Amino acid sequence: MATTTIKCQPLLPLSPLPKPTISSSSSWVSYKSLSHPFGSSPISHTVCQRGHVAVSVAFNPQGNYELPLFDDEDAPQVAPPMPPTEGRIDVVIDNDAISRLDLSTFQAATGMKSPLSVKPKEFLERTIGFTINYTKEDPHDPRELSEYPDIRLWFVRLDATYPWLPVLLDWRAGELARYSAMLVPHQMNMKMGVVFNPEALELFVMKKVFVVHSWLKHHNIPKPKLKTNDMARMLGFGIGDELYDLVDNHPLDLSS
Template sequence: MATTVKPLSSPIPSPLKQSIPPFTPWISCKSIVDSIASSFASASQCLSRRGHVSVSVAFNPSGNFDLSLYDDEDNASKVPPPMPPSEGRLEVVIDNEVIHSLDLTPFHAATGITSPLSVDPKEYLDRTIGFTINYKREDEYDPRELSEIPEIRLWFVRLDAAYPWLPVLLDWRAGELARYAAMLVPHQMSMRMGIVFNPEALELFIMKKVFIVYSWFKQHNIPKPRLKASDMARMLGFGIGDDLFNLIDQHPS
């Protein structure tokens, strides 16, 4: 049984634009699940159809970025800007001192989450979590976006390592999931297209988070864990089939 992770064919509201080269309709990748057990040999390939989805992906067949070729405003997907922060969400405010010291205290204080083992997802799924990044650049003319600054990205890497299921609790409607992904997934910036993700890295990121979130929800008896994990992937432009969840259920970790 082959497992498929299929990018969605229609744009989804997101702070990121999507433009994918038309000359790569199908790309084969080695299945992420085939290493779970030898019985998964039939799942040795996953086919990802490239179409317009909500997350920017631009690349050429050699695997290198080629922004000059596809950086075309007319061909980029038209998606609405992110909505305002959800009312009542938990706001994590970080600044230079917090970032440079890799201090997670502001996250703990804002959310009440101090241990990954003591979190009840029910308390956070409706309220959601967002970030305010008050970062002052040493050079006021520094043109980099926040997701391009290594110190900021490293802070988010540490946060994600401590709480790997965090993406599912973020304020998706306000674009927090897409911005969080930009902190962790290799990408380049385009003046017209916005964030341009490395496609293979984005796919791996999504798959890893689906595995983590689905198991976490089942552990806490959250209703419809497949739907919620799939919705998270959908927000980044990918559809997850039931065959993947069936494999996970048949061979739990």
Template sequence: MAATTKSLFPQSPPLKRAVHFTSPWVSCRPISDSLATLPVSLFTKPQREVAASVAFNPSGNFDDFPIFDDEDDSTKAPPPLPPTEGRFEVVINNDIIQRLDLSPFQSVTGITSPSSAKPKEFLERTIGFTINYTREDPYDPREFSEFPDIRTWFVRLDATYPWLPVLLDWRAGELARYAAMLVPHQMNMKMGVVFNPEALELFVMKKVFIVYSWLKEHDIPKPRLKTKDMARMLGFGIGDELYDLIDGKSPST
């Protein structure tokens, strides 16, 4: 298993986008409030209500993000937000991960197949994950998102339920952590997860297409707004022109 999964996640090229997680999954510090947008005309600058702090490094030099940084206590991260009360809690462990077993997710949520999910209840309660993973080496410093076998489990989960990001417990950082399982990144002691920018853009775009269509299919009110909010959580603003194209309308001029 290990030999197979390691090849799926090669080392990333120079990175320049970082997302701050307010959760024990990733040790990180707060970073810039500035938000970057995708460099195409269909995207707009996100509003300040975005919950995840996102920083953008225009130079694109990975040297700008050293693994260790000296900093004072004023830059320490605030306490993590607690999980949303009453959320669906999916607990996985080494055995479940090694067997690529999705049954814990299915039994907790009741979503036994992609077509069986009814968005309304999950949008209200949200979904979160508890990873009870025992490292072979207790001194292994890697975060969970750096273990190939854990990431492969989430890859399978995402392939089976591609609209899942919109149902996650965003306020507790579940969306950003989920993205870290699927998007190439490196770790930085000060900034936390530093994503490959092009990979993150593609991830967000793919999820926008999937989630927007899925919410519309289930007659969820204001599907554009909900999809925009999801993109904002990862630092991207999306204009109505894109949704007009998806709906088969001529973009407004």
């Protein structure tokens, strides 16, 4: 399969945001360059232009990457992650829970026995974070935790059960970035950290916008659009008001 290479120069982390660029696939989504911590590694969403399409890394239609593990000296380095938010709920998972796809440790730590009974206000105030105590079979295995299929599968099940969970995570400590990396195809880079497949990230963000906005409105949380926008911006996306109007005209049924 022939590969189309698109070389982009990343913007400096936390630099002033450029004017929004509009994706050819949607007039409601704009892309911005933001960086966030992923454990000890940053997450980067780099923007360049090819016509009207914003992309993050070189990729071909099959989703394969061409970003080297060791980048050049011009690649951005981001600040280390901030410490966990004081008073947040910590969820500790280990090999046993992961191998059995067992969510009971998450449910015990958060009290979320039934997704339908969860009231978001308490969790929005405290936030949630994860500690992954994972023992590798090979201690010299260089992979990051987000590269282990069994860990990712545990988070896939968690996300399927609690699809609005990203809005409750400890964003300032990088938990949204870590969570997204478990669910979205990405590549590791020694200097830039986690670099997402841009198309996969867009689909992930849009799905969460639909779910989170409707869930917050269902529970009468003030300014649900603002909170949902903040979540999307943490992953480098701006959402237009027109999309929310469409969602509000055809809301999701969250009662079952």
